[in-house]
Amino acid sequence: xxxxxxxxxxxxxxxxxxxxxxxxxxxxxxxxxxxxxxxxxxxxxxxxxxxxxxxxxxxxxxxxxxxxxxxxxxxxxxxxxxxxxxxxxxxxxxxxxxxxxxxxxxxxxxxxxxxxxxxxxxxxxxxxxxxxxxxxxxxxxxxxxxxxxxxxxxxxxxxxxxxxxxxxxxxxxxxxxxx
Ligand code: IMP
Ligand code: MG
Numbered sequence: 005x006x007x008x009x010x011x012x013x014x015x016x017x018x019x020x021x022x023x024x025x026x027x028x029x030x031x032x033x034x035x036x037x038x039x040x041x042x043x044x045x046x047x048x049x050x051x052x053x054x055x056x057x058x059x060x061x062x063x064x065x066x067x068x069x070x071x072x073x074x075x076x077x078x079x080x081x082x083x084x085x086x087x088x089x090x091x092x093x094x095x096x097x098x099x100x101x102x103x104x105x106x107x108x109x110x111x112x113x114x115x116x117x118x119x120x121x122x123x124x125x126x127x128x129x130x131x132x133x134x135x136x137x138x139x140x141x142x143x144x145x146x147x148x149x150x151x152x153x154x155x156x157x158x159x160x161x162x163x164x165x166x167x168x169x170x171x172x173x174x175x176x177x178x179x180x181x182x183x
Pocket of ligand 2 (some may be wrong): 044045046047048103104175
């Protein structure tokens with residue numbers, strides 16, 4: 005791996021406060037019905053595990069696995085479905101739990117995929133948002149932190165499958181690339 009430095013940009017404490025806040029907002033917005041939380045693997049595994057613990061109400065948890073990053077830090081634009089949710093979405097209020105929205109292609113793809121499964125509603129909750137990178141017209145319903153166009157790792161997010169276990173969120177800077 006190239007030489008790099010990690011710079012902490014969001015602490016574990018700030019993440020924890022934000023996750024609690026998001027859970028509180030989701031809880032107060034939702035008006036009953038069946039709730040299904042679908043985590044997008046792998047990046048959202050930590051976020052999903054944390055947010056559902058603050059949602060003290062009946063809900064179902066499921067996961068979907070997609071791959072959209074085949075060239076390191078830049079999107080190929082191709083979203084591959086690696087694992088599908090095994091829980092029916094019919095008539096349910098579906099919450100897609102995602103680590104980060106960048107180009108928006110992954111979530112656009114998932115929204116289309118889920119909408120033909122007849123859910124009552126589809127809501128998107130992203131811990132992080134990089135709005136300056138968007139190539140499609142899509143905004144999450146719930147956003148934790150809005151960040152600039154920087155490659156970040158930690159709290160579930162990876163570079164080349166590494167750094168997912170870091171408890172804080174860091175900017176990953178490659179020394180040879182100057183960014
Ligand atoms: P999008 O389809 O371009 O919106 O990309 C979304 C996916 O790319 C996310 O689910 C992440 O897994 C990954 N991704 C985007 N930006 C970053 C980043 O800064 N660090 C790590 N993964 C990222
Ligand atoms: Mg992801």
